[in-house]
Amino acid sequence: xxxxxxxxxxxxxxxxxxxxxxxxxxxxxxxxxxxxxxxxxxxxxxxxxxxxxxxxxxxxxxxxxxxxxxxxxxxxxxxxxxxxxxxxxxxxxxxxxxxxxxxxxxxxxxxxxxxxxxxxxxxxxxxxxxxxxxxxxxxxxxxxxxxxxxxxxxxxxxxxxxxxxxxxxxxxxxxxxxxxxxxxxxxxxxxxxxxxxxxxxxxxxxxxxxxxxxxxxxxxxxxxxxxxxxxxxxxxxxxxxxxxxxxxxxxxxxxxxxxxxxxxxxxxxxxxxxxxxxxxxxxxxxxxxxxxxxxxxxxxxxxxxxxxxxxxxxxxxxxxxxxxxxxxxxxxxxxxxxxxxxxxxxxxxxxxxxxxxxxxxxxxxxxxxxxxxxxxxxxxxxxxxxxxxxxxxxxxxxxxxxxxxxxxxxxxxxxxxxxxxxxxxxxxxxxxxxxxxxxxxxxxxxxxxxxxxxxxxxxxxxxxxxxxxxxxxxxxxxxxxxxxxxxxxxxxxxxxxxxxxxxxxxxxxxxxxxxxxxxxxxxxxxxxxxxxxxxxxxxxxxxxxxxxxxxxxxxxxxxxxxxxxxxxxxxxxxxxxxxxxxxxxxxxxxxxxxx
Amino acid sequence: xxxxxxxxxxxxxxxxxxxxxxxxxxxxxxxxxxxxxxxxxxxxxxxxxxxxxxxxxxxxxxxxxxxxxxxxxxxxxxxxxxxxx
Numbered sequence: 001x002x003x004x005x006x007x008x009x010x011x012x013x014x015x016x017x018x019x020x021x022x023x024x025x026x027x028x029x030x031x032x033x034x035x036x037x038x039x040x041x042x043x044x045x046x047x048x049x050x051x052x053x054x055x056x057x058x059x060x061x062x063x064x065x066x067x068x069x070x071x072x073x074x075x076x077x078x079x080x081x082x083x084x085x086x087x088x089x090x091x092x093x094x095x096x097x098x099x100x101x102x103x104x105x106x107x108x109x110x111x112x113x114x115x116x117x118x119x120x121x122x123x124x125x126x127x128x129x130x131x132x133x134x135x136x137x138x139x140x141x142x143x144x145x146x147x148x149x150x151x152x153x154x155x156x157x158x159x160x161x162x163x164x165x166x167x168x169x170x171x172x173x174x175x176x177x178x179x180x181x182x183x184x185x186x187x188x189x190x191x192x193x194x195x196x197x198x199x200x201x202x203x204x205x206x207x208x209x210x211x212x213x214x215x216x217x218x219x220x221x222x223x224x225x226x227x228x229x230x231x232x233x234x235x236x237x238x239x240x241x242x243x244x245x246x247x248x249x250x251x252x253x254x255x256x257x258x259x260x261x262x263x264x265x266x267x268x269x270x271x272x273x274x275x276x277x278x279x280x281x282x283x284x285x286x287x288x289x290x291x292x293x294x295x296x297x298x299x300x301x302x303x304x305x306x307x308x309x310x311x312x313x314x315x316x317x318x319x320x321x322x323x324x325x326x327x328x329x330x331x332x333x334x335x336x337x338x339x340x341x342x343x344x345x346x347x348x349x350x351x352x353x354x355x356x357x358x359x360x361x362x363x364x365x366x367x368x369x370x371x372x373x374x375x376x377x378x379x380x381x382x383x384x385x386x387x388x389x390x391x392x393x394x395x396x397x398x399x400x401x402x403x404x405x406x407x408x409x410x411x412x413x414x415x416x417x418x419x420x421x422x423x424x425x426x427x428x429x430x431x432x433x434x435x436x437x438x439x440x441x442x443x444x445x446x447x448x449x450x451x452x453x454x455x456x457x458x459x460x461x462x463x464x465x466x467x468x469x470x471x472x473x474x475x476x477x478x479x480x481x482x483x484x485x486x487x488x489x490x491x492x493x494x495x496x497x498x499x500x501x502x503x504x505x506x507x508x509x510x511x512x513x514x515x516x517x518x519x520x521x522x523x524x525x526x527x528x529x530x531x532x533x534x535x536x537x538x539x540x541x542x543x544x545x546x547x548x549x550x551x552x553x554x555x556x557x558x559x560x561x562x563x564x565x566x567x568x569x570x571x572x573x574x575x576x577x578x579x580x581x582x583x584x585x586x587x588x589x590x591x592x593x594x595x
Numbered sequence: 596x597x598x599x600x601x602x603x604x605x606x607x608x609x610x611x612x613x614x615x616x617x618x619x620x621x622x623x624x625x626x627x628x629x630x631x632x633x634x635x636x637x638x639x640x641x642x643x644x645x646x647x648x649x650x651x652x653x654x655x656x657x658x659x660x661x662x663x664x665x666x667x668x669x670x671x672x673x674x675x676x677x678x679x680x
Contacts, residue, residue, distance in 0.1 A: 041654060105657060105658075106657060106658060106660070106661035107657065107661075108660075108661065109629055109630070109640050109660055109661070109663055109664075110629065110630060110661065110662070110663055110664040111661045112661040112662050115661055136656055136657075136658045137658050139658075140658065252657045255641055256641055256644060256645045256648070257645065282638075526631055526632075526634060527631065529630070529634060530628075530630035530631040530634075533630050534630060539636040
């Protein structure tokens with residue numbers, strides 16, 4: 001029987017610097033004994049793939065892909081299930097000079113049609129020349145590829161049976177694109193982040209050497225999806241650059257049995273594992289299913305948090321609950337990052353836990369000042385935000401106002417970053433690239449925050465993006481789905497997120513409703529909830545409002561910010577919604593679109 | 596499959612497990628839609644799937660879940676997974 005791959009390498013010195021491409025990093029790691037381990041939904045070991053085996057399979061596949069006529073720079077879309085096949089294709093593309101495009105897998109009950117549409121739009125945007133999915137998912141992929149210019153669609157086995165390549169493999173340089181990742185943009189208009197080997201090498205070596213300070217004896221554990229930057233870069237590329245073994249639990253298995261995360265960490269001595277806040281939250285909520293001292297988490301030295309706002313209160317509950325399992329709260333490491341900067345931007349220092357800055361709510365919402373305070377309630381009530389550390393070496397950070405002026409410490413503005421990790425642009429989309437990336441290489445992250453002595457604090461988002469359970473959700477996706485319902489017109493829906501008093505995020509959809517009968521209104525509310533769940537997998541609060549009560553900007557676009565303010569002020573509760581909100585003619589909204 | 600004693604028994608058991616999710620008290624039939632009729636949140640659905648998997652010692656593949664919209668669809672998926680076991 002196969003055994004899990006070792007934590008400590010033999011016959012190969014630890015090396016974490018000087019790799020210029022992913023190919024160089026895997027070539028080196030393949031000289032050792034470490035690699036990827038796969039665990040099932042109950043946390044039992046099922047199989048492994050050493051870096052040596054991975055390299056051999058990847059090189060073999062690369063030869064076959066090139067032999068089949070795929071050219072350097074062609075895109076190969078592959079559904080990113082957590083399997084040896086996905087890794088073989090991802091790394092096979094690296095050797096073949098092809099650009100892998102990891103695609104999501106279906107996660108929602110009844111989400112089949114929305115999922116196929118999503119695959120189609122991503123493959124279309126990437127102009128994929130080939131597409132791969134497992135036996136389980138190939139039917140969806142074939143359906144999505146219908147009518148697209150994607151000549152090769154098949155299962156891994158079908159690709160492995162292509163004739164072996166006769167010619168050599170292309171040379172891979174730092175300027176080549178390493179992958180395209182679709183976590184940006186709405187599902188309707190996806191933007192694929194194109195990451196070069198240069199930015200991947202810079203970011204990953206920053207993570208290994210600066211962020212988590214990895215070394216021999218470290219072991220990674222991940223249940224994060226491999227089509228998302230935290231999973232792909234953090235848990236599939238980073239370990240290769242540090243020759244670290246990784247233990248994987250597939251994301252759908254984690255979703256059903258979150259405590260599998262802790263079981264695998266405990267039984268295999270994992271030292272580094274990241275999750276959005278919600279992962280820690282769901283473990284805390286399910287803790288009743290296990291005894292708190294079931295686990296030994298004493299080796300877990302980097303319990304990273306990223307991907308959404310770091311919530312100190314939730315993390316505190318997690319650490320209290322699992323203290324009997326020897327979880328050390330100093331292991332928490334708050335981080336900030338985004339796919340447009342490969343993955344990581346900043347890390348809080350190691351071995352210190354979460355450090356919060358409590359700032360006065362009133363000042364921050366009225367004047368944009370992050371003024372420290374200590375009152376629990378009343379006029380000067382405070383809200384805690386986590387420090388996410390300073391930018392990684394070689395990178396710069398700036399907080400700017402709406403006019404692009406740099407702001408001093410403790411003033412809230414837009415977060416900009418600069419450095420070698422920043423993407424070249426969105427694939428095939430210069431207009432979208434220009435919106436976020438300046439000529440001098442500064443990236444507008446779209447997030448809001450402030451600094452204190454070089455340490456970054458993220459306070460929210462400048463855009464209308466909704467983040468729910470670690471997933472980015474574009475409000476347009478929900479609005480468009482709602483607009484497709486009977487009796488609802490374009491511009492009738494506004495989706496936005498609201499925070500409860502603990503800072504937890506919930507989704508609200510305000511829908512302009514013409515019907516007056518109670519039965520029709522409650523039927524519509526059910527349909528809106530169902531539509532939001534199907535398209536985005538979120539549960540939302542539905543509010544029915546009078547026609548023409550949704551606020552618009554001066555240019556006639558829907559203002560989600562104003563809709564949120566109205567909602568919070570209770571203006572949608574009464575049937576006689578504020579007539580002062582009729583800023584713009586309804587026709588203007590219809591003409592301008594909701595975006 | 597539908598109409599057999601084994602299927603009726605399975606439907607009865609699933610309806611029992613769905614009871615705590617069924618806040619609005621709708622009658623559970625094969626046609627009951629998880630999204631539109633039961634109005635349950637996604638975490639609760641995952642809990643329900645987990646309970647079903649544990650009860651019958653089966654594993655339900657994700658691709659099949661994405662095709663499930665009604666309780667009847669779900670019962671068929673469960674029946675298939677049990678037959679494969």
